[in-house]
Amino acid sequence: MKRDFYEVLGVERGADIETIKKAYRKLALRYHPDRNPDDPEAESRFKEINEAYDVLKDEKKRAAYDAMGHAAFANGGAHAHGFEGFARGFDADHFSDIFDQFFGEMMGGQRGRSGRRRGADQKVELEITLEEAFRGAEKQVRVHTLVRCETCRGSGAAPGSEPTLCPTCEGAGRLRARQGFFTIEQTCPHCGGSGRVISDPCKDCGGRGLKEKDRTLTVRIPRGVEEGTRIRLAGEGSAGLHGGPPGDLYIFLTIRRHPIFEREGAHLFCRVPLPMTTAILGGELEIPTIDGARTVLKIPEGTQSGRRFRLKGKGMPELRSERRGDMIVEARVETPVRLNRKQKELVQRLAEELGEKQSPESRNFFDRVKAFWEDLTE
Ligand SMILES: [Zn+2]
Ligand SMILES: [Zn+2]
Incomplete structure (x- = not known):
C-alpha cells in the first residue's frame, strides 16, 4: 500500500511549499543512492520521496491529491496534467501502469543512478615476439588511465565538504518538459x-x-596467441564516476616479424639454403626450430630447389591445446659463387659427364620448347 505523501516527507498536511522543499532536500540527500550504494531500502525510500515531492510541489497535483488521495493518480493522473480526455480512452489500470512507469523512470531509476557512471574502456597495443607467442609470456604494459582521486575519494568535493543536490534538477540529473502526454x-x-x-x-x-595516472600492469600472454588477439582485463580501464564501476582494458597483440620463420596459423614456414652438392648427393641439413633448439633434416639425393619438407609438430602451439602445428621447410638450392680455376675445371668436367637423363626437368622443358618452335615454323 502506498504511503501518504505528506507522511513520506514528514510534513503537515497544510505545510507551505518552502517547508515541503526543505523537508524534501533533507530526505533526498540522506537517501540519495550515491550515499547509499547498493542499498535497495534507501533506493526505494529515495524513489518514494521524489514521488511525493513531485506531487506536493505542484499546486494542481497537490490539490488533486488532497481531494482524491492516490486515486487521483491511479485513474485521474490525467486530471492533474490536463489531459482528461485522453485518460478516458484508456482502461484505468493500463493508464495507471503507464503513469507508474513515468514515475519509476523519472524518479527512481534515472535519478538514483544518474551520477554514477561506468568508466571508459581503454585500448593498448602490445607487440610481442614470435618466441613469446610460442612460449607464452608475462609482459608489463604501461597504461595512461583515469583513477579515482584519493584526496576526495572520488566525490570531487574538497575534504571536509560534500557535494550538494543540484538545485536546477533537484538531483535528477535530467530535466523534463511535458508536451501533452509525452x-x-x-x-x-x-x-x-x-x-x-x-x-x-x-x-x-x-x-x-578522477585523476590521470600512468599505471604498469602485468599481462599474461597465453601460448599460441595470434596476431590481432585481444586480451581483456576486466575492471582495469578508467575508473568510474561517482562510485560507478571501472571500464575494461583491452590489449591488442601484434607479433613482430621473425627473421627466420613466417607464421601461417599454427604452422611455421621457413626457407633454407641448400648447398648444391648436398642437393645432388643427399645429406643432412641442420634446421633451427622455434623453441630455440635445432633439428636435423634428411635431404634425399637429387633434391630440387623449392622442394618442401614437413616437420610434424615443430610449429606453433594451438591456443588452449596441447597440439602443435608443423614446420614447413622449403629448400633453396644455392649456386656456388666465386669459384677458383680448379673448381671451375671440376665443374666443367662434371658438365661433360652429365647426360640428359640427369636433368629430367630440363629435358622435359626443352622438349616442350622444341615443339613450340616447330609449331611456329610450320
Ligand atoms: Zn579529488
Ligand atoms: Zn542538475
Whole structure:
C-alpha cells in the first residue's frame, strides 16, 4: 500500500511549499543512492520521496491529491496534467501502469543512478615476439588511465565538504518538459547529469573525482596467441564516476616479424639454403626450430630447389591445446659463387659427364620448347 505523501516527507498536511522543499532536500540527500550504494531500502525510500515531492510541489497535483488521495493518480493522473480526455480512452489500470512507469523512470531509476557512471574502456597495443607467442609470456604494459582521486575519494568535493543536490534538477540529473502526454528529457546543463553540484571542488582533481595516472600492469600472454588477439582485463580501464564501476582494458597483440620463420596459423614456414652438392648427393641439413633448439633434416639425393619438407609438430602451439602445428621447410638450392680455376675445371668436367637423363626437368622443358618452335615454323 502506498504511503501518504505528506507522511513520506514528514510534513503537515497544510505545510507551505518552502517547508515541503526543505523537508524534501533533507530526505533526498540522506537517501540519495550515491550515499547509499547498493542499498535497495534507501533506493526505494529515495524513489518514494521524489514521488511525493513531485506531487506536493505542484499546486494542481497537490490539490488533486488532497481531494482524491492516490486515486487521483491511479485513474485521474490525467486530471492533474490536463489531459482528461485522453485518460478516458484508456482502461484505468493500463493508464495507471503507464503513469507508474513515468514515475519509476523519472524518479527512481534515472535519478538514483544518474551520477554514477561506468568508466571508459581503454585500448593498448602490445607487440610481442614470435618466441613469446610460442612460449607464452608475462609482459608489463604501461597504461595512461583515469583513477579515482584519493584526496576526495572520488566525490570531487574538497575534504571536509560534500557535494550538494543540484538545485536546477533537484538531483535528477535530467530535466523534463511535458508536451501533452509525452515527456521530453534532457541532461541537466547545470550539473551535467550528475545530479549534484560541488561548491568547493577538490584541489587535486579539480572536482572531477578522477585523476590521470600512468599505471604498469602485468599481462599474461597465453601460448599460441595470434596476431590481432585481444586480451581483456576486466575492471582495469578508467575508473568510474561517482562510485560507478571501472571500464575494461583491452590489449591488442601484434607479433613482430621473425627473421627466420613466417607464421601461417599454427604452422611455421621457413626457407633454407641448400648447398648444391648436398642437393645432388643427399645429406643432412641442420634446421633451427622455434623453441630455440635445432633439428636435423634428411635431404634425399637429387633434391630440387623449392622442394618442401614437413616437420610434424615443430610449429606453433594451438591456443588452449596441447597440439602443435608443423614446420614447413622449403629448400633453396644455392649456386656456388666465386669459384677458383680448379673448381671451375671440376665443374666443367662434371658438365661433360652429365647426360640428359640427369636433368629430367630440363629435358622435359626443352622438349616442350622444341615443339613450340616447330609449331611456329610450320
Ligand atoms: Zn579529488
Ligand atoms: Zn542538475
